[in-house]
Amino acid sequence: MSVERVGVLTGGGDCPGLNAVIRAVTRKGILTYGYEIVGVEEGWRGMMEQLARPLSLDAVSGILPRGGTILGTSRTNPFQDENGGQIVLDHMKAMGLDALIAIGGDDTIGVASKLCRMGAQMVGVPKTIDNDLNGTDQTFGFDTAINIVMEAIDRLHTTAESHNRVMVVEVMGRHAGWIAVEAGIAGGADVVLIPEKPFVLNEVCEIIKKRHNRGKTFSIVVVAEGAKLADGMVLQSQEKDAFGHVRLGGIGNLLSAEIEKRTGYESRATVLGHIQRGGSPTAFDRVLGTRFGIGAIDMVHNGEFGRMVALKGTEIVSVDIEDAVAKLRTVDMGLYDIAKVFFG
Numbered sequence: 212m213s214v215e216r217v218g219v220l221t222g223g224g225d226c227p228g229l230n231a232v233i234r235a236v237t238r239k240g241i242l243t244y245g246y247e248i249v250g251v252e253e254g255w256r257g258m259m260e261q262l263a264r265p266l267s268l269d270a271v272s273g274i275l276p277r278g279g280t281i282l283g284t285s286r287t288n289p290f291q292d293e294n295g296g297q298i299v300l301d302h303m304k305a306m307g308l309d310a311l312i313a314i315g316g317d318d319t320i321g322v323a324s325k326l327c328r329m330g331a332q333m334v335g336v337p338k339t340i341d342n343d344l345n346g347t348d349q350t351f352g353f354d355t356a357i358n359i360v361m362e363a364i365d366r367l368h369t370t371a372e373s374h375n376r377v378m379v380v381e382v383m384g385r386h387a388g389w390i391a392v393e394a395g396i397a398g399g400a401d402v403v404l405i406p407e408k409p410f411v412l413n414e415v416c417e418i419i420k421k422r423h424n425r426g427k428t429f430s431i432v433v434v435a436e437g438a439k440l441a442d443g444m445v446l447q448s449q450e451k452d453a454f455g456h457v458r459l460g461g462i463g464n465l466l467s468a469e470i471e472k473r474t475g476y477e478s479r480a481t482v483l484g485h486i487q488r489g490g491s492p493t494a495f496d497r498v499l500g501t502r503f504g505i506g507a508i509d510m511v512h513n514g515e516f517g518r519m520v521a522l523k524g525t526e527i528v529s530v531d532i533e534d535a536v537a538k539l540r541t542v543d544m545g546l547y548d549i550a551k552v553f554f555g
């Protein structure tokens with residue numbers, strides 16, 4: 212089917228760099244390929260409820276440095292509804308969309324992958340601050356997040372040092388500890404705890420005690436929200452979202468209290484939360500988002516549907532969308548070993 216109108220949507224948690232993708236898709240789509248570009252609002256909810264608006268060159272002008280997404284986002288999962296997949300296909304037709312570019316993490320791309328199987332013409336663009344999408348070496352949003360965390364760790368160092376305290380920094384990362392490891396290395400963390408490696412509290416306390424026994428008076432512990440104690444995970448609430456995820460959070464406070472109790476060192480916790488997803492993207496994320504947007508609209512033009520744009524080394528490539536969601540990309544243990552050299 213020839214393509215004239217192309218939809219673009221952003222789904223799941225927002226992240227810096229989404230607007231760079233939307234801008235690139237729109238510019239190249241209109242100027243090079245003569246497409247009409249349609250912005251679908253609020254992620255998959257927009258496809259379920261036909262919420263959309265045309266995107267002109269003017270509409271995307273000036274959005275490059277803006278965080279978030281001008282299209283809005285949601286965690287709506289069409290497949291929660293028995294006929295949800297068919298409804299999206301019918302609405303694509305009704306809205307005159309010949310193809311759709313879905314920008315999202317594993318949930319959003321997972322929906323796109325199922326819709327492709329049902330015959331839809333879709334291209335995926337990988338986004339998430341968690342950097343846990345398979346098939347790409349990096350997602351955009353991650354670089355901004357680790358820079359925010361690194362800066363927070365730098366700031367916590369000076370106050371930790373002044374007060375002789377242990378500072379526990381809780382960062383995002385449900386199933387993968389990329390943010391904790393990379394920001395931990397960049398910020399010089401003394402302990403980094405990640406979901407991939409369940410930890411024992413006493414072992415963490417021993418590392419800190421050893422450090423203090425050699426004369427250090429403060430410590431920085433970075434913990435991913437999904438990090439597990441060897442005997443279980445800390446949940447903020449049992450409630451699940453449309454994709455079945457529980458809300459994590461609380462491990463930082465628990466850890467800080469336990470460290471203080473077991474070591475006698477005064478401890479404080481900082482939960483960075485959604486600050487990690489907010490604000491202007493770094494240069495790296497603006498460039499990666501732009502390259503992904505150009506790659507995605509080129510793929511539409513070449514009829515490469517059922518695929519996701521990806522970064523492999525320094526090249527932009529296209530990969531099978533099913534492979535991208537087949538499994539999560541967890542932390543490379545070689546990288547974690549590097550972080551461990553600086554523990555204690």
Ligand code: F6P
Binds near residue numbers: 384
């Ligand atoms: O998926 C990205 C992410 O930022 C996770 O790191 C985090 O667990 C989750 O989103 C938070 O989701 P919400 O914005 O719904 O609170």
